[in-house]
Amino acid sequence: MKINIQQDDNYTTIGLDGDVDLSSSSDARKNIIEVLKENKNILIDLSLVSYIDSSGVASLVEGYQIAKKQSLKFGLFGVSDAAMSVLKLARLDQVFPIYNSKDEYEKEDV
């Protein structure tokens, strides 16, 4: 899995690329938590995720909960079919804020 980080004015985008599984999800978790520790809004780009397991999903849930606690904006963007089928199985597609575009994320308040 590769991680791409992009800083915008008001938020940081973390792009996960490849398989987010037990061998790599700790890296995803670490990066997500670091952004939130810096008190930054976060957008996670899942468009290049080829596979995500429950450990990867747990990293997203943890980030979502920390962001909520700190009144920071958390969102998922470009969720790939592979990632979406796992989110649906966990019924988290109804919990996470999911955006179709960066514009949509930028326009919405926390």
Add this chain to the structure above:
Amino acid sequence: MTELPPLEKLFEIHFQAIPERLSLIRVLVKEVAEGFGCDKELSDKLVIAVNEACMNVIQHAYKFDSSGKIVFKIHKQDQTSTLFFELVDNAEPIDLDSVKPRDLDDIRPGGLGTHFIHEIMDGYDMGHLDNGKGNYLKMEKTVVR
């Protein structure tokens, strides 16, 4: 009573219980499922269930002890159009009561693996090996082809 024909073994693999082996297992399960006639959606779901089952062994049975081994077998039964997945480890017997699907309304990290297996498979059975050291998990899925 009609006796069902015996199962036919499709493959058996013995692998080191480390997260880096999971990608290989996913490829194998997908190949077998597609070869058996599962469509893409079901093949992907079977991959998810087996991956989670292997993860549970690595995380909870072996507690990331990389010297642990997992034996993974897939059998088929053409007459009933069913795939059977079996995982065996040699770890200390796990607390079977702790392995339960959890309430999804409780939004928290972790605990989803068993829910995935429960949702995807038609049935599963887990227990301790007779020799007192090790655990097994058997899962089955009947496929509409």
